[in-house]
Amino acid sequence: MATGERGESGRAAAPPKIAVIDLHKSFAGREVLRGVNLEVEAGESLVIVGGSGAGKSVLIKHLIGLITPERGHVIIDGEDLTNCEPARCLAIRRKFGMSFQEGALFDSMTVFENIAFPLRRHTRMDEAAIAARVQECLALVHLDGTGGKATSELSGGMRRRVGFARAISLQPEILLFDEPDTGLDPITSAVIDAVIVEMRKQLDVTMVTITHNMQSAFRIADRIAMLRNGQITAIARPDVFRSLADPYIQKFLAGEPLEEEVA
Amino acid sequence: MSAEQTQASGVVGVLESVGRKSLGLFEEIGRFFFILHATVYWTFRRPFDGKEWLRQMVRVGVDSLPVVGLTSMFTGMVLALQTYRGFERFHAEGFVASVVSLSLTRELAPVLASLMIAGRVGSSLAAELGTMRVTEQIDALYAMATEPIQYLVVPRVGATTVMLPPLVAIANGLGIFGGYAISVALMGANPVTYWEKTFQYLDLNDVSSGLIKAAVFGLILSVTGCSKGFFTTGGAEGVGRATTSAVVMGSVVILVSDFFLTKILF
Numbered sequence: 008m009a010t011g012e013r014g015e016s017g018r019a020a021a022p023p024k025i026a027v028i029d030l031h032k033s034f035a036g037r038e039v040l041r042g043v044n045l046e047v048e049a050g051e052s053l054v055i056v057g058g059s060g061a062g063k064s065v066l067i068k069h070l071i072g073l074i075t076p077e078r079g080h081v082i083i084d085g086e087d088l089t090n091c092e093p094a095r096c097l098a099i100r101r102k103f104g105m106s107f108q109e110g111a112l113f114d115s116m117t118v119f120e121n122i123a124f125p126l127r128r129h130t131r132m133d134e135a136a137i138a139a140r141v142q143e144c145l146a147l148v149h150l151d152g153t154g155g156k157a158t159s160e161l162s163g164g165m166r167r168r169v170g171f172a173r174a175i176s177l178q179p180e181i182l183l184f185d186e187p188d189t190g191l192d193p194i195t196s197a198v199i200d201a202v203i204v205e206m207r208k209q210l211d212v213t214m215v216t217i218t219h220n221m222q223s224a225f226r227i228a229d230r231i232a233m234l235r236n237g238q239i240t241a242i243a244r245p246d247v248f249r250s251l252a253d254p255y256i257q258k259f260l261a262g263e264p265l266e267e268e269v270a
Numbered sequence: 271m272s273a274e275q276t277q278a279s280g281v282v283g284v285l286e287s288v289g290r291k292s293l294g295l296f297e298e299i300g301r302f303f304f305i306l307h308a309t310v311y312w313t314f315r316r317p318f319d320g321k322e323w324l325r326q327m328v329r330v331g332v333d334s335l336p337v338v339g340l341t342s343m344f345t346g347m348v349l350a351l352q353t354y355r356g357f358e359r360f361h362a363e364g365f366v367a368s369v370v371s372l373s374l375t376r377e378l379a380p381v382l383a384s385l386m387i388a389g390r391v392g393s394s395l396a397a398e399l400g401t402m403r404v405t406e407q408i409d410a411l412y413a414m415a416t417e418p419i420q421y422l423v424v425p426r427v428g429a430t431t432v433m434l435p436p437l438v439a440i441a442n443g444l445g446i447f448g449g450y451a452i453s454v455a456l457m458g459a460n461p462v463t464y465w466e467k468t469f470q471y472l473d474l475n476d477v478s479s480g481l482i483k484a485a486v487f488g489l490i491l492s493v494t495g496c497s498k499g500f501f502t503t504g505g506a507e508g509v510g511r512a513t514t515s516a517v518v519m520g521s522v523v524i525l526v527s528d529f530f531l532t533k534i535l536f
């Protein structure tokens with residue numbers, strides 16, 4: 008299996024942080040991903056947009072190896088995540104933080120314990136340092152004082168924000184956010200965007216965010232990618248993306264209905 | 271469609287459903303051994319989560335004690351009652367004690383205790399892991415570089431396997447006591463001779479084979495429960511299905527493997 012330098016012409020000298028090569032995945036005979044190719048540079052903030060059910064969540068789960076593709080590869084820092092020893096896979100995943108679309112909080116734990124989980128698992132921080140970091144993360148997402156709550160007491164938007172806080176608590180190299188701002192009021196949504204923009208300033212954090220909110224996509228993205236019909240049909244810097252001629256993208260940006268339906 | 275065609279498609283339909291059923295069975299067996307293998311693999315890898323093991327051991331062992339104890343005691347009592355009534359007919363009442371102690375330690379205590387635990391623990395393992403699966407908590411564990419087999423399955427399977435033999439040992443004692451109490455109090459057996467007869471034909475091997483069985487049953491029922499939960503699909507309904515079939519499958523496999531184990535351990 009080819010790993011390491013891929014030596015593509017026209018690319019920056021540094022190898023991509025994440026490389027997705029010809030990814031195929033179907034569920035019950037229905038092809039969801041049909042040959043996705045994608046590269047994310049180190050330190051880049053990529054936003055993936057696309058219709059509901061287009062396979063964005065499926066794609067982002069492939070990036071961290073939660074789903075095994077039928078065909079294709081996901082290369083993280085030159086290592087193939089689709090083809091590695093279980094223990095090695097775990098080590099690669101340590102570079103990631105991910106927030107799930109529905110939160111995926113551990114319901115046997117409190118909010119505090121959820122956010123502390125990766126810290127306790129992967130660092131030697133003492134309890135005081137962990138508590139401080141958890142408070143800091145909760146404050147970032149405007150949820151101070153909810154640490155003692157059970158996850159079942161939270162609203163949907165609160166769950167999503169706790170999931171977001173849990174993803175960033177360890178300050179990983181790669182962050183994956185699956186619709187972090189869906190179901191949030193515009194102000195709280197802007198708060199999440201601000202946190203992402205703040206993290207984007209740190210040069211070594213690579214981010215992939217899925218969102219339906221085009222406003223926030225333009226705020227947080229270095230590049231925007233459109234996933235449609237199981238492929239990346241367009242990928243461009245925000246200003247370029249805005250003026251792409253593709254009629255689907257124009258309808259998507261304008262929020263207008265489409266005559267021909269997606270397969 | 272002609273009659274012939276209908277008939278042919280009917281046959282194909284039957285074959286198809288038989289094929290699908292047996293494929294499903296193979297899949298089930300494959301999952302069982304996948305979880306078993308992964309559990310063994312991750313048991314001997316760091317980090318070792320002692321606190322979680324302890325928590326699960328309390329959950330399996332201590333919390334199951336009342337139900338297992340009651341089951342076994344009443345089984346011993348019924349056994350004494352029944353054998354007494356039977357043996358009385360050919361004046362062999364003296365052997366009631368031996369029958370009670372032998373059948374309890376070799377067979378009834380391990381099997382009945384395991385079936386109770388399959389209902390109590392196997393189902394809750396399936397429900398717990400199944401819920402975590404459908405709410406993506408298992409994915410979240412992976413995403414936080416935590417192997418769910420190691421974090422969730424190893425302590426649960428380990429605790430169940432480790433706790434079943436002591437549970438069965440206690441069940442043995444309570445069952446024998448139940449038989450003793452009934453025989454002495456209701457049937458007028460001589461307490462001293464009853465006590466003697468209890469241990470006269472009882473080998474260490476009888477007890478230990480029962481305890482080995484118990485450990486194997488514990489392994490089987492917990493791996494079944496975990497594999498049902500781990501591979502749950504289909505939301506809340508799927509969790510319900512996983513829970514039910516964890517108990518049914520766990521119980522059936524316990525009873526089937528009981529036969530073969532008895533054959534091996536004589």
Ligand SMILES: Nc1ncnc2c1ncn2[C@@H]1O[C@H](COP(=O)(O)OP(=O)(O)OP(=O)(O)O)[C@@H](O)[C@H]1O
Pocket residue numbers: 034035039057058059060061062063064065066108
């Ligand atoms: N585990 C699964 N089993 C079967 N089908 C699945 C599974 N996961 C996703 N799918 C299917 O894949 C398709 C894409 O789903 P996905 O969740 O990726 O959509 P999405 O782009 O994230 O949509 P949304 O914006 O609504 O979250 C859907 O048609 C869905 O039914």
Ligand SMILES: [Mg+2]
Pocket residue numbers: 063064065108185
């Ligand atoms: Mg989604």
